[in-house]
Amino acid sequence: MMARESRGSAFSRHLRGLTLALLLPCSAPVMGQDSDKLVQFDTPDQGSANPLGREEQRYLAFGEAMYDYYSGRKFNALTRLLVNRKQGLFGQGDTDYAELLMGELYLTLGLPGKAEALFDKLLEKELLRQTRAETWFQKGVLHYEEGARDKAIEVLESDNVEGLPQQLESRRSLMLANLYMGRKDFARALEYLYDIPDDTRQGAYANYNMGVAMIRSGQHSKGIELLRTVMDLAKGDTETNALKDRAALAIGLTALRRENFATARGALQNVRADGPFSNEALLALGMVNYDRGNPKKALPLWLELVQRDPGHKAVQEALMLAPRAYEDLGAKPQSLAGYQHAADTYRQELRNVETAIRQINEIEWLEKLKPETPPERAVPDPMSDLDDYTAKSGPQMTYLYKLFASHEFARMFRQYVQLDRLRMLLGQWERALPAMGETLARQKSELSAAMDPVRKQLVTARQQQRKLETRAHKLVSDIPARPSMERPEDVAGYEELIMWQRVQKLEKKLDNASGRQAERLRRVRGLLLWDIARDAEQQRQQQQRHAGNLVEKTALAGVRTQSVEQLVRDATRRVRGDLDESFSDKYRRLGSLQDEVNALIDDVKQVLKNDALEVLAERRQRLADSLGQARLAIARVQDESVSDDRQQRSGETTNTDEEAETQ
């Protein structure tokens, strides 16, 4: 009986002691259910962790790079891939596609040498058919962008690029069409052009370029036919509509040059009045009427045009054409006023060009061309696409459209913006590095102070945890699988246990009693045993469950102890590590790169400035020529007026003499 008692009480104490001991370190908050959930999807999953192998590491790392790449954060994507490579994730296993992506990103950033080295290395390997085709395709793109036309054609037409996905296939056709256009081999260019759907933007641009190229080489009707496919496209976004206008204008000007006035007129009427090419269209429409010998119909168009922005080339041309039409109609005073207005306007524009030249020299005009940075992003991705230049203000902007349209300026301006963003990125690191250095210093001092006490506590905690774990396991093994009424206290519930202990005490007390009291006690005992036996199965299951939980909790305490041990090892490495040296190295590299980037940006700005000044000088010369023409025209009209007056006057004198003679 005593043995049974001590075993039973030890069991209960054990259980309670363990529960209390484990509740303290493992009091993780219990999640409540959100009341506003529309659907609670699945029951909570309980996972088990697998070790993160190389393949899984690559899967996550490459997936992140892809996410950045497709989200337009290409510089981030490239940095991630470089980090992955430095961590040894490349080179083994299935990493070909990641390396291909890296090469493509190098190419986008303007590092063709690095890209080509990667592609060549990839092509030495056994690759999947599509990866091989895409790698060759990227090599073709590389040659295309470097202007190596023959090499690009050779690669892009070879069997190596067979098996490209549809999207790249269209790009391949477009590049080949452009390459053959450059060779003036329009028949071949057309073959590739047919592969690009007309209703895509790529197709529309290809048709436009092809049409213009054919007209320039004398194949007018075929060129116009292609331009018509663009002009007749359905209305779309701003870019599509502008391209439609441009195609209509090109048809109109071509027809005008060939004196096909009806075609010219029909095409020019398709140019939108509020579009970016309406000035050119008005000028050309006026020319159609004028060349047909109808200056009266040309005049209103040019008069409308001269009221527009005088910085525009078409407006400046119209300033001389409108008075010319008046002149042809015999309206000399209006003509003279028109030429005088033209001269005044040219003079004013010359002053504006001079101001623009001064401003280009003095003001950060390139700043105004840069795309605006969204407020939420401190540093825009250096490799993100550039929109059209947005001229916010300044007289120089009006005169630089020719410059903005040039491919060379676009290329150099892109370099400028990329370098400027890289400078911002370096600036961001410059601000972050001191904070990182401070963090390291604070971590070191705090960790140094905390390490010894933590190590001691950890030894104690580890010992306690092991003891508790052993006890928990023992407890589980000590609980018999099936309940037995040989020891009712082992299967009694809490209240039943108290009752059972009271009954036992009373039994001892009334050991010698007899009669009614003993009989009553015997009945109570019997009833209590009945109750205990009834709930015994359920009680045993609950005990097994609790004991199992205790094993789990002691194991969890073990995991937490291991975590702290790992953190101590991390901290030891941190305190003794060479991060300080690494910081110094980064500071040095950062400083030197900042100096180099600043110097380079200044050089690039100088190149862009020289280009801009060249354009402005050309505009100044043209305006000066126009001013000279206007002055000559004024003198001519005035001379003609004077001689007309004289003729009129001499005519009047002759008439008077004749009249006098008659009288």
Next chain:
Amino acid sequence: MAAVILCLTQASMAQDEGLSGRIQSIKEGVLNLNRDLSLLEDELMYASSEASFYLSIDAGSPIRLVDINLTLDGNHIGYHFYSEQEFQALSQGGIQRLYNGNIESGRHTLEATITGYSPDGKDFRKSTQYEFTKGPAKKRIELRVLDDLDGQKHRFDFREWDE
């Protein structure tokens, strides 16, 4: 005269080549420094207590995610609203790191609430929970939104790794 022009052109091309070479060299320098600083930052900020939670969806999935809200043990740890481009990035195989930080060891409950549009255009809001134990290793958990083609629905699935 032609010789002078040729000389000038060649000089200009050489200058441009020089500038291009410098630009390339500096870009490479910045790229490498950025890589090394990212690694340094990672080393400094995240020790073995690091945990990262990722999101991926089935490639070409017909659903459209609008946003995701993430809580850890009831505390808000992240929210992301998806632009069209970002959603496309996910559906083309991209994996988004939703959270990266240091967490305590022990049991944790991660809850993700996603709103979006189902293939039939109806909007939905769904939540899922995941319980895990953070031990001495770095923790990586991926939440995958998978298409369930039979039921024309989608389901959540978690994968967990210790590094």
